[in-house]
Amino acid sequence: MIGPRGMKPVRRLSPRNVIIYGTLTILALYYLLPLYVMVVTSLKGMPEIRMGNIFAPPVELTFEPWIQAWAHTCTGLSCDGLSRGFFNSVKITIPSVIVSIAVASVNGYALANWRFKGADIFFTILIIGAFIPYQVMIYPMVILLREMGLYGSLGGLVLVHTVFGMPILTLLFRNYFSSLPEELFKAARVDGAGFWSIYFNIMLPMSLPIFVVAIILQVTGIWNDFLFGVIFTRPENYPMTVQLNNIVNSVQGVKEYNVNMAATVLTGLVPLAIYFASGKLFVRGIAAGAVKG
C-alpha cells in the first residue's frame, strides 16, 4: 500500500507558473507605468517637474493642478476649466445611451422573435453598416444634419451617436433575444400578448445582463468619442475629450504638465469607473458582440 494516494500535491513554483505569472506581472507593470507617471506628475508643482525625475513621487504634494484643470484652465477665450466639457459630455452621453439602447433593443427583439418579411435583408444591411468606416459617412452626415437644422447642436450629436451605435447594439440584442427559449415567446402569444406586451412583460425582465453590457459599451464609447464631438458640435458644446485636446495642445504660454495630466485623468475617470464597476460583465459584452454572428 505505498505510492500515490488521494489528492495530487500542487507545486506552486513550477516552471509553468513562474513563466505565466512572470509574464503577466511584467505586462501589467508595462501598462500601469504611464498611468503612474500621470498621477504622480499631476500631484507635483511645476518647479519639481522641471527637475526631470518623472518617476519620482512628489516631494511637495499639491492638488492645485486638479483644481486648476477642473475649474480654471483656459481653452480659447473661456477660462472655466474642464467642467464645461464634463457637463457637455454628460448631456451628450445620457440621452445618446438611452435612445440608442431603447431603439436597438426593440430592433433586436423584432429581428429575433418576429420573423417579418425582409428581416434578413434588413439585418444584413445593418451589419454591413458596422463594417463601413465612420469617416466615409461624415460628410453626408454633416449635410443631413444641416438640412435637418440640427448641425452644431447637442441634439444633432445625440442623433449621430444613436445612428452609429445601432448596428453593433442591434446585433448584441438580437443575439441575446435569440438565445432565450423560443417557447416562452410562443407561450406569451397563446396568452394573447402582443408585440409590446411581450417586449415589456416577458423579454425586458429577463434581459438585465445584456442591458448592462449595452450601457457599458455605449457609455464608454460615447464618452471617449472625439471625432464626432469635434465635427458635429460648436465650441460651446464641445464634449470633454475635445476640450481636453484643446487644453493639452494649446501652444500659448508655458506647458503646464501637471494640469494637463490632471485633466487627462479627469477625462478618463468615467470610463475607468465603468470598467472597474462592471468587470466581468464588460468582458461578456465584448464576447457577445464580437464572437456570435
Add this chain to the structure above:
Amino acid sequence: MEPSILINQLTLNYGPVEVLKKLDLDVPKGEFLVLLGSSGCGKSTLLNCIAGLLEPTDGQIHINGRNVTWEEPSRRGIGMVFQSYALYPQMTVEKNLTFGLKNAKVPRNEIAERVARAAGILQIEPLLKRRPSALSGGQRQRVAIGRALVRDVDVFLFDEPLSNLDAKLRAELRVEIKRLHQNLGNTMIYVTHDQVEAMTLADRIAIMRGGEIMQLASPSEIYNLPVNKYVASFIGSPSMNFFEAVLGQGEIKLKELSFPQQDYQWSSEQRSGQVWFGVRPEHVVSGDALGKCKTQFDVVVDMVEPMGSETLVWAKLAGEPFRFRLDGQTRIVKGDTVRVGFDLSLASMFDAQTERRI
C-alpha cells in the same frame, strides 16, 4: 358528433422542403389524440399550426366549427403546454396563471375564481406565490398545465410535455394527465415520440412520418393491425421481428421453414408473392404454452438480456436476428436450444414492394 378540430388539406413548406403534405385530420369533441412519430416527422409542426404559432402554406384549420386559419393563437380557443414548461421566469406562479387572462381583460373576480379552480385541480395552491425557479420539474409542468387550464378552453395542445422529466415523474404525470382528461372531457392533442405515453394516453394515435399520417387508429388497432411495415416496427419495444418470406400454395415459406397460411388474419386479397413476415417478440411462446401453437421450431440462443420481470432472448431464425421474450424466472444461457412457437393470427405480413399490410 361535431368535430372539435377539423384540418383540411394542410400544407406547410419551408422553401422547397415539404414539412406537412396535404394533411387531413378530424378530431371529435373530447377525444385524446396523440401525434406520434420520430423527430422531424412534422408532428410538432402540425401542433404549432393548430395553435397558430406557424402559418401554413395552404389548407384550413377549423376549431369548434370556426375557421381559425388566419386567427391569432390567443383567439383560437386553445391552451398549450410546452416541453420546456415556458413559464415566465420573472413572474410568480399566480402571475403566470393570470397573465393570459389579464391580456384578455377577464374581470378580476373571475380571474381569482379560475385560478383557484385550476390550482385546486392541480394541487398547486401552496406554490402560487413562488417563482418558477423555486419549483421542481414536476411542479413546473403542473403550473404549465394550469396556465392552459385557466384559459377555460375546449382544446388542449401538449407539445412533448413530459420529455424533460425523469422516468418516475413522467409516469406519475402521465397518469395525472389521463385523469385530467377523464375529469374535464376536453379535446386534447398530445405530441410525443414516446410510444408508451402514446399507447397509455390516447383514444386514437396518429402515427406520422415525413409530414403525412401513416395510420390513425386506436392504440390496440395500431399495435395489432399496423397498416405498414414502418408502423409495425415503430410501435412495440423491442420492435417486431421481420423475415423475408414467400407466399404460395397455401403456405408461408421462410427459407427452410414453412407453415400453413390458414390462421393468418388477412387484410387484403393477396395470397402469393414476396412478403415481409413480422412477429412481435412478446407473441413468441415457449414451454407449456406451446401446446396450442401450430407453428413451432427450435432456435439456438445467441444472447440473453435478463430484465427481472422477463428475459429478452436473441437468436437466429431463417438467417435473420430473432428476438423473443421469456418469463424472467427462466434459466437460460447462450448456446441453449429452445423450442418456441407463435400464434399465426397475431403475426403481420407486408408486401415486399409496397410494405403495406396484406
